[in-house]
Amino acid sequence: xxxVLTIYRKELCDHFSSNKFLILLSLIYIAGLSSTYVSLTNIxxxxxxxxxxxxxxxxTTKGDILPSFITFIRFFIPIIGIIFGFDxxxxxxxxxxxxxxxxxxxxxxxxxxxxxxxxxxTLGIIIASIVFIISGVGLFSIGVPPTSEEILRISFFxxxxxxYGGFWMGLSILFSVIMEKTAASILITTAIWIFLMFFLPIIxxxxxxxxxxxxxxxxxxxxxxxxxxxxxISRISPxxxxxxxxxxxxxxIGGNLIINNKAGLVxxxxxxxxxxxxxxxxxxxxxxxxxxxxxxxxIIALAIVCFAVSYIIFMRQEIRST
Amino acid sequence: xNDIKDLIISKNLSKKYNGQLVVDNFSISIKNGEIFGLxxxxxxxxxxxxxxxxGLTEPTSGSISVGGFNSTRQPxxxxxxxxxxxxxxxxxxxxxxxxxxxxxxELNNIPxxxxxxxxxxxxxxxSLSKNKKQQVRTFSKGMKQRLGIxxxxxxxxxxxxxxxxxxxxxxxxxxxxxxxxxxxxxSKNITFLLSSHQLNLVQKVCSRVGIxxxxxxxxxxxxxxxxxxxxxxxxxxxxxxxxxxxGKIADKLKKLDKVISxxxxxxxxxxxxxxxxxxxxxxxxxxxxxxxxxxxxxxDALEEIYLKYFKEE
Numbered sequence: 001x002x003x004v005l006t007i008y009r010k011e012l013c014d015h016f017s018s019n020k021f022l023i024l025l026s027l028i029y030i031a032g033l034s035s036t037y038v039s040l041t042n043i044x045x046x047x048x049x050x051x052x053x054x055x056x057x058x059x060t061t062k063g064d065i066l067p068s069f070i071t072f073i074r075f076f077i078p079i080i081g082i083i084f085g086f087d088x089x090x091x092x093x094x095x096x097x098x099x100x101x102x103x104x105x106x107x108x109x110x111x112x113x114x115x116x117x118x119x120x121x122t123l124g125i126i127i128a129s130i131v132f133i134i135s136g137v138g139l140f141s142i143g144v145p146p147t148s149e150e151i152l153r154i155s156f157f158x159x160x161x162x163x164y165g166g167f168w169m170g171l172s173i174l175f176s177v178i179m180e181k182t183a184a185s186i187l188i189t190t191a192i193w194i195f196l197m198f199f200l201p202i203i204x205x206x207x208x209x210x211x212x213x214x215x216x217x218x219x220x221x222x223x224x225x226x227x228x229x230x231x232x233i234s235r236i237s238p239x240x241x242x243x244x245x246x247x248x249x250x251x252x253i254g255g256n257l258i259i260n261n262k263a264g265l266v267x268x269x270x271x272x273x274x275x276x277x278x279x280x281x282x283x284x285x286x287x288x289x290x291x292x293x294x295x296x297x298x299i300i301a302l303a304i305v306c307f308a309v310s311y312i313i314f315m316r317q318e319i320r321s322t
Numbered sequence: 323x324n325d326i327k328d329l330i331i332s333k334n335l336s337k338k339y340n341g342q343l344v345v346d347n348f349s350i351s352i353k354n355g356e357i358f359g360l361x362x363x364x365x366x367x368x369x370x371x372x373x374x375x376x377g378l379t380e381p382t383s384g385s386i387s388v389g390g391f392n393s394t395r396q397p398x399x400x401x402x403x404x405x406x407x408x409x410x411x412x413x414x415x416x417x418x419x420x421x422x423x424x425x426x427x428e429l430n431n432i433p434x435x436x437x438x439x440x441x442x443x444x445x446x447x448x449s450l451s452k453n454k455k456q457q458v459r460t461f462s463k464g465m466k467q468r469l470g471i472x473x474x475x476x477x478x479x480x481x482x483x484x485x486x487x488x489x490x491x492x493x494x495x496x497x498x499x500x501x502x503x504x505x506x507x508x509s510k511n512i513t514f515l516l517s518s519h520q521l522n523l524v525q526k527v528c529s530r531v532g533i534x535x536x537x538x539x540x541x542x543x544x545x546x547x548x549x550x551x552x553x554x555x556x557x558x559x560x561x562x563x564x565x566x567x568x569g570k571i572a573d574k575l576k577k578l579d580k581v582i583s584x585x586x587x588x589x590x591x592x593x594x595x596x597x598x599x600x601x602x603x604x605x606x607x608x609x610x611x612x613x614x615x616x617x618x619x620x621x622d623a624l625e626e627i628y629l630k631y632f633k634e635e
Contacts, residue, residue: 006428017416096412100473103376103406104429105398319378320369 003106004114011118031072032130038063040141055146056250058138070246078193081168084119086186089176099319112314123165149285153249163303164242170306177314196237204233241299245292252282329354329513335384337370345370346537357514359524362534368517405474409486415459430477444472464495483515488523500527521628548627559620560593565613578602
């Protein structure tokens with residue numbers, strides 16, 4: 001146990017003292033605070049029409065130019081996960097540290113477990129700190145304290161973010177175990193991220209349009225079928241699962257419509273964000289969790305599977321100094 | 323446990339990779355306090371044997387134990403008493419020498435309060451005390467190797483394994499390191515297992531060597547005994563080259579004290595003997611009125627033994 005703690009502490013120190021941590025932290029703070037500034041401006045302008053869950057608007061309101069905080073976070077979390085994991089094992093191998101460290105009286109899995117835990121802790125600290133800063137700024141600016149339900153929703157949001165980051169970290173650690181060179185592991189992981197994040201939705205739409213074309217004057221059934229196929233394919237991507245979960249959690253007014261395939265009613269997420277579409281009765285926290293339960297379980301399972309595969313491969317790998 | 327005479331005992335150790343036998347029935351006993359050299363060309367299986375000793379890879383069959391602990395079933399106990407310095411020793415370059423050693427000490431469960439004094443002691447042993455607060459990235463290769471020795475010493479090991487320790491080092495630094503090995507062996511009775519290609523260096527420190535070819539241990543023993551076995555039993559081999567040959571010179575050489583055999587090839591003679599008889603040879607040749615153009619003496623040169631085994635590889 002002491003060996004796990006020793007490696008964990010050392011990895012944590014490495015992360016906190018690294019330039020990549022400072023750069024990522026700065027980027028996410030700039031993005032988070034910019035989107036907060038925009039959302040605060042919009043919240044002030046629409047203060048009279050916002051009665052419930054005002055605090056959550058801090059995270060979900062977008063401006064004309066800048067996207068909302070949750071859009072930023074959806075983009076940044078995979079980057080943080082990949083950057084903290086892509087060289088976890090292969091850099092130890094190429095530097096000659098792996099065989100030296102593993103020749104100490106420690107179990108082999110102590111190394112990979114500690115590295116994963118330290119990465120997740122760092123990611124959690126980054127996410128939690130920016131969420132707390134935004135909450136603090138929001139509290140100070142709008143003067144409305146969060147309700148207990150809002151606090152719980154934000155806590156669940158942080159929890160999902162950590163598991164979502166855990167998936168990307170697990171994936172990049174997996175490639176750091178498989179690939180000899182750090183350049184190769186970061187390239188492959190980034191390629192997977194780009195595919196799942198940007199290309200898969202395009203491919204999903206193309207397949208949906210081919211399988212269930214939408215006419216110029218679409219009927220509800222046409223739209224629903226098209227949307228159903230498209231969203232089913234998109235859900236292969238953890239990015240889609242993550243987006244759906246946090247939208248439902250942080251947008252109790254209407255967020256659930258997006259994942260319920262009510263395509264005829266909701267054309268896009270932007271409609272919700274712009275306030276064009278809202279429900280009169282927001283979902284309770286319990287109802288929101290029920291809505292996103294499959295997505296939540298899938299994200300957690302994907303993170304565990306990714307790490308488990310890298311764990312198994314690492315445990316069976318030959319340890320050589322060259 | 324300290325009474326165990328043989329520190330490393332390997333019995334019929336074999337290892338297959340993808341169906342290919344890389345270590346074949348490797349059996350050996352290495353005694354407490356011995357400096358043992360494991361020799362063999364690349365791919366002979368030296369590193370695989372070292373990994374099996376440390377429990378970092380499992381044997382396909384056979385067993386190996388260190389200090390009475392089975393490397394496969396009790397790897398932590400084996401690693402607790404074994405220090406290993408790999409061929410390409412790596413340190414965390416952003417950390418100082420002291421921080422790197424402190425990390426190793428913590429991984430070895432050394433109590434926190436003992437770590438600073440332990441670090442000072444091992445750094446002093448390898449003459450790096452002045453550099454303890456220096457980042458490892460500023461260290462030369464020789465300094466890193468010495469830090470590597472300090473790193474393995476921090477756990478007070480009974481066995482130290484060096485894989486190609488002196489590779490890439492200049493002769494002066496390599497000799498310093500070898501002297502450190504001899505000092506540690508003498509002062510702390512630490513057993514060493516060295517794997518090296520630099521045979522002349524191995525010869526300087528090893529009390530016994532094992533010669534490995536295609537995963538098989540083809541011979542083992544002291545350099546002296548291997549030399550005798552291969553070169554006709556004599557301790558010394560003296561090669562001479564004469565300007566001309568007279569009929570009786572070979573017979574007269576054979577009659578010199580402690581001469582075992584004399585072989586003639588053209589104007590060259592190879593004399594195998596148990597004593598340094600160079601003076602006697604030059605006197606004899608001079609008395610015969612023959613000009614001695616060359617005389618070399620080889621004392622069980624490990625390189626020659628090695629070449630004899632691997633001349634075809």
